[in-house]
Amino acid sequence: MKKVIIGISAAVIWLVCVIxxxxxxxxxxxxxxxxxxxxxxxxxxxxxxxxxxxxxxxEETGIxxxxxxxxxxxxxxxxxxxxxxxxxxxxxSGFSNLKLYDYGRRGRIVAIDNYLSVxxxxxxxxxxxPDIKEALKSxxxxxxxxxxxxxxxxxxxxxMLYINKKWxxxxxxxxxxxxxxxxxxxxxxxxxxxxxxxxxxxxLQEFYDRDMDETIPDKNEIPLTFVSGNWQGNESDLIxxxxxxxxxxxxxxxxxxITFTVEDEKWFKAVEELYDWNQKGLxxxxxxxxxxxxxxxxxxxxxxxAFYWWExxxxxxxxxxxxxxxxxxxxxxxxxxxxxxxxxxxxxxxACVILEACEDKEGLLSYFDxxxxxxxxxxxxxxxxxxxxxxxxxxxxxxxxxDDHGIQSADDFRMKNAPYxxxxxxxxxxxxxxxxxxxxxxxxxxxxxxxxPYTFEGATPxxxxxxxxxELITLNTYESSLSNNIASWFTGSITGKTPPSRDSWxxxxxxxxxxxxxxxxxxxxxxxxxIAATQGN
Amino acid sequence: MKEMTxxxxxxxxxxxxxxxxYEALDGKPNAPKPQxxxxxxxxxxxxxxxxxxxxLPALIYVIIFCYAPMYGILVAFQDYMPxxxxxxxxxxxxxxxxxxxxxxxxxxxxxxVNTFLLCIFGFIVGFPLPIIVALLLNSLRSKKVKxxxxxxxxxxxxxxxxxxxxxxxxxxGSDGLLDQISIKLGGDVNGLKLFLSPEAFRPxxxxxxxxxxxxxxxxxxxxxxxxxxxxxHEAAKVDxxxxxxxxxxxxxxxxxxTIVMLMILSVGNLMSCGYExxxxxxxxxxxxxxxxxxxxxxxxxLIGGQYxxxxxAGLFNSVINVALLVIANFTSKKLAKQSMW
Numbered sequence: 078m079k080k081v082i083i084g085i086s087a088a089v090i091w092l093v094c095v096i097x098x099x100x101x102x103x104x105x106x107x108x109x110x111x112x113x114x115x116x117x118x119x120x121x122x123x124x125x126x127x128x129x130x131x132x133x134x135x136e137e138t139g140i141x142x143x144x145x146x147x148x149x150x151x152x153x154x155x156x157x158x159x160x161x162x163x164x165x166x167x168x169x170s171g172f173s174n175l176k177l178y179d180y181g182r183r184g185r186i187v188a189i190d191n192y193l194s195v196x197x198x199x200x201x202x203x204x205x206x207p208d209i210k211e212a213l214k215s216x217x218x219x220x221x222x223x224x225x226x227x228x229x230x231x232x233x234x235x236x237m238l239y240i241n242k243k244w245x246x247x248x249x250x251x252x253x254x255x256x257x258x259x260x261x262x263x264x265x266x267x268x269x270x271x272x273x274x275x276x277x278x279x280x281l282q283e284f285y286d287r288d289m290d291e292t293i294p295d296k297n298e299i300p301l302t303f304v305s306g307n308w309q310g311n312e313s314d315l316i317x318x319x320x321x322x323x324x325x326x327x328x329x330x331x332x333x334x335i336t337f338t339v340e341d342e343k344w345f346k347a348v349e350e351l352y353d354w355n356q357k358g359l360x361x362x363x364x365x366x367x368x369x370x371x372x373x374x375x376x377x378x379x380x381x382x383a384f385y386w387w388e389x390x391x392x393x394x395x396x397x398x399x400x401x402x403x404x405x406x407x408x409x410x411x412x413x414x415x416x417x418x419x420x421x422x423x424x425x426x427x428a429c430v431i432l433e434a435c436e437d438k439e440g441l442l443s444y445f446d447x448x449x450x451x452x453x454x455x456x457x458x459x460x461x462x463x464x465x466x467x468x469x470x471x472x473x474x475x476x477x478x479x480d481d482h483g484i485q486s487a488d489d490f491r492m493k494n495a496p497y498x499x500x501x502x503x504x505x506x507x508x509x510x511x512x513x514x515x516x517x518x519x520x521x522x523x524x525x526x527x528x529x530p531y532t533f534e535g536a537t538p539x540x541x542x543x544x545x546x547x548e549l550i551t552l553n554t555y556e557s558s559l560s561n562n563i564a565s566w567f568t569g570s571i572t573g574k575t576p577p578s579r580d581s582w583x584x585x586x587x588x589x590x591x592x593x594x595x596x597x598x599x600x601x602x603x604x605x606x607x608i609a610a611t612q613g614n
Numbered sequence: 615m616k617e618m619t620x621x622x623x624x625x626x627x628x629x630x631x632x633x634x635x636y637e638a639l640d641g642k643p644n645a646p647k648p649q650x651x652x653x654x655x656x657x658x659x660x661x662x663x664x665x666x667x668x669x670l671p672a673l674i675y676v677i678i679f680c681y682a683p684m685y686g687i688l689v690a691f692q693d694y695m696p697x698x699x700x701x702x703x704x705x706x707x708x709x710x711x712x713x714x715x716x717x718x719x720x721x722x723x724x725x726x727v728n729t730f731l732l733c734i735f736g737f738i739v740g741f742p743l744p745i746i747v748a749l750l751l752n753s754l755r756s757k758k759v760k761x762x763x764x765x766x767x768x769x770x771x772x773x774x775x776x777x778x779x780x781x782x783x784x785x786x787g788s789d790g791l792l793d794q795i796s797i798k799l800g801g802d803v804n805g806l807k808l809f810l811s812p813e814a815f816r817p818x819x820x821x822x823x824x825x826x827x828x829x830x831x832x833x834x835x836x837x838x839x840x841x842x843x844x845x846x847h848e849a850a851k852v853d854x855x856x857x858x859x860x861x862x863x864x865x866x867x868x869x870x871x872t873i874v875m876l877m878i879l880s881v882g883n884l885m886s887c888g889y890e891x892x893x894x895x896x897x898x899x900x901x902x903x904x905x906x907x908x909x910x911x912x913x914x915x916l917i918g919g920q921y922x923x924x925x926x927a928g929l930f931n932s933v934i935n936v937a938l939l940v941i942a943n944f945t946s947k948k949l950a951k952q953s954m955w
Contacts (some may be wrong), residue, residue: 156696157695157696159697160696160697173918173919175918175919175920176695176919178918179695180695183695183697183698183704185697285803294804305898306898308839330937338934356802356803357803358803358804361788361804362788362804362805362807363788363789365810365896365898366810366898407884415863462908550715552916553918554715554719557913557914558719558720558721560899561721561905562721564898564901565812565899565901565902567897568809568810568896568897568898568901569811569812570900571811572804572807572899573811574802590692592720
């Protein structure tokens with residue numbers, strides 16, 4: 078008995094010693110670093126400490142930064158990331174306007190505008206671009222975060238319509254004709270297919286009625302699909318074809334005025350029509366309930382007749398990609414085409430915040446200031462030159478992206494090798510310092526040719542507006558309930574059992590009148606201030 | 615050994631004698647001044663206080679996990695964000711501002727009614743179901759069948775919420791099993807759209823929840839039923855009572871106290887349905903009925919970073935729950951002569 082007790086005690090003491098040692102070792106883990114920055118990244122992304130771009134930065138600035146990380150789930154579960162001990166900054170903080178201001182006014186994150194003397198690049202940007210300066214300001218006039226600026230002109234138009242040309246050809250081969258009488262031939266089946274909305278609907282109806290692809294088991298073909306309310310590949314352009322500058326927030330600027338598309342009679346007409354499309358099986362209800370990953374998974378076996386998305390390559394398996402062509406924004410009965418503009422912004426706040434706990438703010442900020450230089454921005458956004466993201470030789474002074482990553486796809490390579498975050502890639506940079514990726518270039522060309530020319534007249538995205546604290550809180554209250562109510566009426570009306578009635582639409586507007594007016598008023602005032610500030614400078 | 619027993623016995627005898635002496639002294643005219651309640655309690659505590667040690671773990675648990683965090687409700691009256699001191703020199707008190715913001719939400723009443731309806735329907739369906747099941751299971755003749763059914767009924771309890779909602783979506787969701795069948799039978803081309811319709815949300819939520827938990831909840835009633843004296847059943851049998859009659863006249867009255875107690879507790883929880891499952895089942899189509907107070911607290915408070923308003927909403931919900939608990943307790947005290955306090 079005694080022996081057993083002694084044995085157990087020894088084991089327990091031994092275990093305690095091991096744990097204590099491990100804890101002590103963990104605490105003193107590694108050498109002391111000048112700065113420790115927390116970043117938010119997934120495990121699959123390479124360790125920032127091993128990325129050549131950061132080594133290059135350390136060599137050039139003489140500042141050593143140790144990168145530690147949280148996965149997005151870990152980070153999301155932490156209600157107070159600013160309170161994490163032992164870090165000097167948070168990269169990819171993702172803080173909203175309200176959070177930046179809340180932390181800022183409590184003095185827990187640094188007002189960066191106080192340190193512009195050590196940030197020549199950032200200072201220059203703020204001087205040259207009053208719009209960016211205005212966008213970054215918090216209600217108290219301070220700038221609490223470093224921005225991410227990636228101006229490619231892509232985000233404003235997050236949707237393109239693609240159609241399965243193999244299926245359309247099959248229809249034409251069977252002698253089927255467009256109801257409008259337009260003579261569609263096989264030669265027309267190239268990017269930029271020109272269709273009336275009514276013809277498009279008729280095509281979808283055929284897609285629905287016929288067995289378009291024998292390899293797909295019974296009636297699993299999906300005539301038209303999208304991800305409702307998603308930031309890309311949503312139904313906005315379909316609704317815009319009725320003559321409203323729709324985007325997923327139903328909120329845009331038309332000739333300098335904040336406008337809610339839901340108030341437009343044409344928006345209601347679009348909902349009525351979409352109800353009909355849903356009833357006839359042309360748009361499956363799935364489009365209103367699926368997530369983007371579900372949408373992408375379903376697309377792999379080529380069962381989509383037509384779909385809205387950012388580009389086609391991510392949606393389709395390699396062997397199906399050539400079967401799909403771009404359709405121009407659909408024409409209404411008068412031959413007019415409309416697309417709206419999204420409010421997805423190319424200037425993002427919250428890419429990096431510096432904590433008050435940082436002992437040498439000047440040092441760290443002068444390090445981050447380097448991120449705004451074109452060569453660093455490019456490497457941060459796509460991967461280091463040394464890891465093969467760009468060709469080693471510049472052409473005409475420009476960095477040329479390397480498209481050949483062996484068995485890895487360009488997306489995979491970028492995801493693993495690029496830290497993203499604080500970058501400054503403007504039109505000027507694309508012209509002089511960095512060549513765009515061929516995929517981005519292709520999309521830009523397609524947008525220029527097939528989408529942009531049809532932008533609703535006078536429609537512009539709502540820029541990063543600068544609200545007062547009261548405005549922020551009021552908006553927070555009203556916008557969430559308003560978007561809830563619109564979303565539930567919209568989806569309910571399209572997928573409902575009875576056609577949407579005009580009365581229910583008017584009722585939606587009247588019950589939400591106060592919210593609509595309040596949100597409009599606050600945004601309009603903030604926008605007017607924004608215009609005054611950016612044009613005054 | 616014998617000595618020890620003798621010692622023990624002697625001790626017990628001594629104690630008995632002391633007790634007898636106390637009793638003898640009580641109330642007698644020439645006895646010393648009667649002890650006050652406090653003195654009696656002290657005396658009692660000295661002798662039997664060690665028994666209290668057994669409730670110590672539960673007490674510590676309740677204090678640490680239930681009472682200590684309660685100071686957090688102060689956040690409802692503050693402009694708070696994590697990292698701030700709840701009670702400190704830099705605490706910003708805002709009075710009722712957070713409540714005002716919460717009540718001024720244009721959808722406040724909708725969320726309130728949604729919460730109430732979801733919970734009350736859940737209660738109406740979910741409360742009697744385990745009682746009925748327990749009574750039926752209890753009156754089964756075959757022990758084997760009874761055990762088998764019981765396991766079958768409570769097994770779903772161990773399915774995690776995420777998996778449960780995944781199953782629901784596979785069966786009732788868009789392109790799910792039910793939709794496929796309905797389309798095959800010539801129904802609507804889009805299937806039944808159950809996950810998109812606001813009307814279907816409550817039934818789906820409530821019935822799936824009860825399917826998962828009725829077996830588990832029945833266990834407590836089964837335990838109560840096992841305490842019913844078999845002699846009562848035999849006597850009833852002799853009197854010619856049918857099986858059905860015995861359920862009503864013997865079993866039900868026996869578990870009535872348990873039913874009443876659990877009902878009071880359930881009513882006290884009436885306004886808290888939990889937000890996890892609701893969030894998992896929420897789609898833009900069913901928001902009209904699926905947005906409840908707790909999902910609002912989660913979205914607005916936790917995701918939106920408005921901790922003060924979120925706490926205010928949570929506190930409001932708790933106050934209603936406490937009020938319901940008090941009402942339920944009072945009513946049962948009056949009507950059934952049963953209560954928690």
